[in-house]
Each structure stands twice: as C-alpha cells, then as structure tokens.
Amino acid sequence: MEVFIAQVINGLSLGSIYVLLVTGFNLLLLVAMIIHFAYPQVVVFSMYITWVVLRLTGNSLLLGALAAVASSIFFNMVSAPLFQKVMKKRGEVDINSTMVLSMGIGMIITDVLSHGFNKGFPIAFPDELSGKTAILRIGLISILPGQVSSLIVGIIAVSGFFLLLYKTRAGRAFRAIAEDPNGARLVGIPLFRTGLESYALSGLLGGIIALLLAALLGSASPDLGEQVAHKVLAVSIIAGLGNLAGGLVVGLLLGILEAIVQGYLSGSWSNAIAFVIMLVVILAKPKGLFGIKL
Amino acid sequence: MSWALYLPYRVAHLHFIIVANMAISGYAAAYLVMTWHFPFGWALALGFVLGGIIGYIVALFIGDAPTFAVVIVGFTFIYIVRTVIENTEAVGGTMGMFGLPNIGGSPILHRWTMIAILYGLVLLVGFCIYRFDHSRLGRAASAIFVDPDLATSLGVDIKKLGILLQTFSCTLAGGCGVLYGFIFKSFHLDYFTFHMVGILMTVIFVGGYATLWGVVLAAPVLYGVPLLFPPQIASWRIVIYGVLLILVLVLKPEGFITPRFVYNMETFLSRRRKKRNTL
Helix, strand or coil: CHHHHHHHHHHHHHHHHHHHHHHHHHHHHHHHCCCCCCHHHHHHHHHHHHHHHHHHCCCCHHHHHHHHHHHHHHHHHHHHHHHHHHHHHCCCCCHHHHHHHHHHHHHHHHHHHHHHCHHHCCEECCHHHHCCCCCEEECCEEECHHHHHHHHHHHHHHHHHHHHHHHCHHHHHHHHHHHCHHHHHHCCCCHHHHHHHHHHHHHHHHHHHHHHHHHHHCEECCCHHHHHHHHHHHHHHHHCCCCHHHHHHHHHHHHHHHHHHHHHCCHHHHHHHHHHHHHHHHHHCCCCCCCCCC | CHHHHHHHHCCCCCCCHHHHHHHHHHHHHHHHHHHCCCCHHHHHHHHHHHHHHHHHHHHHHHCCCCHHHHHHHHHHHHHHHHHHHHCCHHHCHHHCEECCCCCCCCHHHHHHHHHHHHHHHHHHHHHHHHHHHCCHHHHHHHHHHHCHHHHHHCCCCHHHHHHHHHHHHHHHHHHHHHHHHHHHCEECHHHCCHHHHHHHHHHHHHHCCCCHHHHHHHHHHHHHHHHHCCHHHHCCHHHHHHHHHHHHHHHCCCCCCCHHHHHHHHHHHHHHHHHHHHC
16 A cells, blocks of 8 residues: 555656646647647757756756756747748648657757767756655655655646636637637737747746656656657547646546556556557547547 | 558558567567578568558557557557567567578578568569559548548548558568568667657658658668768768758658659650650
8 A cells, every 4th residue: 555655646746747748738739739749858858958057057956947948948939930831831730740840850859869968878967956865754655855846846837827828818819729720810819929929838838847857757868758758649649639637637647557557567567558558548539538629 | 661651641641650560570570480490481471461460450440540649559559569579588678689590591692582572572562552652542542631521522431541551551561570680680679769760751751752752762862871971970860860851841841752743754754755766
C-alpha cells in the first residue's frame, strides 16, 4: 500500500506536467491551428538553456528561470512565421503540413542537443533546483522538494491558464477563434495577432514546464523531447484533439498510471505498458474519449 | 522504405509503423536464420508475410483514421517494439544481433546476391507503384488526398483503399527490414528510431510526395551526398535534413518532382521520340 501511495504522489507531479504540456499543445492547436509536435522538444531545449545559464551564473535560480521562459517564448515566436507561411501556402488550415513542419523542427532540436551540449551526454541539474533531501518520509513514501514544487506550480499554472481562458477578454478571443475562426473575424477579433499571442502564451507555459521538469527529473537527455512529444500527442488524441478539460483528466491519469506501473515493474516495461494502453484506446476510439473540439 | 511511406501518404496517411515492422520482421528473420538455420529465402518471405499480417491487422482499425491518429499509432508501435526487443534476450536485447551469416557462403557472393535482390525488388515495386498510380485506384487515392468527403461522395471506399495501401506498405517494410539486417550483417535498436522516420520523411517531402519519381531522385541524393562530406559535417546530417525539410515545406510544398514536372517531362520525351521516328 505504501508503494502505491508513494507512486500516486509521484504520478500527480508527473501528471500535472503532462497536463501543462497538453494545455500548451492544445492552445496552439485551437488558436494558431497547428499541430506543434515539437512543442515538448522546445521545452527540452529550454531545459538545456537553463542548464547552461545555471552553469554560467553559479546556479542562480532566478536567471535560470528567466532563461527558461525567455528561450521558450523566443523559440515559439521564431517558429511562428514558418507555420504561418506553410498554412498560407495550402490555402487554409492544414494540420498535416504543420505537423510535418514541426517534426522537422523536432529533428533539428534533438540533433543539435545531442551534438552541441555536454557532448551528447545527459545533463544533470544542480540540487538547488531539484532538491535531494526528502521533505517528508514515512516508510517507503518520501516526498522530494521537486515533486512538491512541480505539483504546486503545476496546479497554479493550470488554474491560472483556465482562469485566463474562461474569465478574461483575451481568453474569450482565444475560445472564439477555436470555435469559429470566420465568426471571430466578423466580430472584430484580430486572428493574426491573437494567433501570435497564443504562440507567446504557449511559450510562457513551455518555460514553466521546462523548470518543473528540471525540478522533478533532475536531469535531461536529448531524446527526452521525443518521448514526451509522443506522450503529449497521445494524451491529446486520447482526450480528443483540442479538448482542454479532457487533456486535464487524461494527462493526470497517464501520469498516475505510469508512476504506478513503474512502482511494480522494471523501468522500460512500464513505458511499454503505458504505450500499449494508449494504443488500445487510440485504436478503439480514434476521436478520443471526450471528443474532438476542432 | 521511402516508397513504403509514400504509398499510404497517397491517402494522406503518414504510416510510421513501417519502421516498427522493419524491426519485427528483421529480428524475426535473423533469429530464425541464426538459431533455427532457416534458409535466407524462407526468412525473407516470412519477413514480407509477417509485415503484411501486422499491417493488415492494424489497418483494420486505422484504415480511415485521420493522419495524426495514424502518426501516433506508428510512434506507439515503434516504442512498444523497441521495449519488447530491448527486454528479449533471445534477440540480443540492448546489444543487438551480430554476425549474421553470408548468403551463398562467401562475402562476394553475399554482396552480389543482395544487390540482385535489392535491384530486382526496386524494379518490381517501382513497376507496381507506377501501375497503381496510373490506375483507377491511384486516381481514387488522389481524390482522397485532396478531399476525403468529395471522394466518398464519388463512391470511393476510403477505408478499403487505406487498408490496401497500409498493408502493402507494411509488407514492403517487413521485407526491407530483413534485407537491411542482412546487408549490414547485424541488427541494433539504434537503427529503428525517430532518426529513421526523419530521414524517410525528408526523402518523401523533398523529392515530392505526389509522384513516385520524387523518392527515386531524393533517396540516392540525400543518402549519397552526405557520404562525400568530411566526418565533422556528415555527423550533422540530421540537422541538414531537418533544415532541408523545413525549407522545402515553406518554399516548395509539393517537393522538387511534382506531377506537373513529370507530365512535362513525359510530353517532352514523347515529342522527341516522335521527331526521331519522322526523321
């Protein structure tokens, strides 16, 4: 029972990060109309930038955090014109070509990370960020600072994001575009500017996720982005593409499921079991459990 | 392999499961040859059949699924297959399989046998795809690519065609997996990663995804040219592929060889032939 509780706590932390990732991914999908498959790779890239800044500044957490957020926003904004160009070329919204474009971006990021940083070896974040001593230890259950911070910040970020989306004018503009782009244009919502805002906002989320992942995992490797990208797309499809509430539920469930499986089976098998479950759901319900919101 | 990805993309399916199929058939064939001393011909045939069966079963579920669902099923399969192989000692686990035997006994005979099989296969598959592209089924696939709803209203069975193309591409991938391993005389999990998906995708989109000739041009160029680079630059080839892919998507979305280009070439060649005949 102790193992189970410990793994559920782990799972909640991991799940909250999945939720944030899926939320950023869905925001780009709904408002900017792109499948940004490389979004998690951008997050991992920001983790690497944070690592570099931490090393250069003698582990200054503030500068590291700023670097994570700035690099993520910068990368998202730089890639925006490319996506816009591809979409213009195809006449209208084309999810497939934006997905292929983002896969290309993902290829570049992964290879640059495996060649240009730490000679391709995994990087480790300092203890100041992740924290090694447990805050609470009861039998097998130990709660690390990284887990607590990622869970708390994750909950705050998700709540903040949903508040922004459902209680503010900008949020209404985002939702209007997601619901009906032509209708939104008719009532005077600037599609291009709002689209750019969604890139910036998902960049901000990406920076926060990079910090949380660094705190939770304590390390990163070049292929981390690929693994996470795959899970994020899977969560998004299982929940129903563009379904924010569905993403919240499925993201948390996947995190908990993965952690529980990891508690009882060896590391690599746990991933396979999570993937098998994802595969079964995708094959049985290609439109997702909560329905596509596109 | 690029043709294996090209075929399902005729109906807008990026069917990355072919990479997993390569691994399954390749490892299975290598295991049979090394442990049970199966003849290579039988192992190759089994590779094709195994690929086809897996492809057909999966296609029953995703024959008419949207592209992103097909992509995610492909990636999931790759991860699952990699994990299973990683944990299976009989096929070498993380170490892989080494020392696959020479076909025909000597290395020279092995080399020539492989070249003969490969070129024979390329000609056969190329002919089949050419015939497909110029048939009613090919036109139906083009209609699905442009507008699935319109294609359905014209009487095209999207699911059946999707199943057909996915099964064929998986069959092809199965055979390619066996050949790939026996050419390099080894199997390692590092072959079957996102890198391979990236390379195949670059070949298709840079060459041109709307005609089979795009792959014919892009595959040798993209694979061969980096071999001429000094090692320092060649090690960045995935970055080069990525940049090339993005540039082509942005500047020339249909790739270098478009159906219009093929049509113009065919017209030009037939005119020259006519002129020569009149002279």
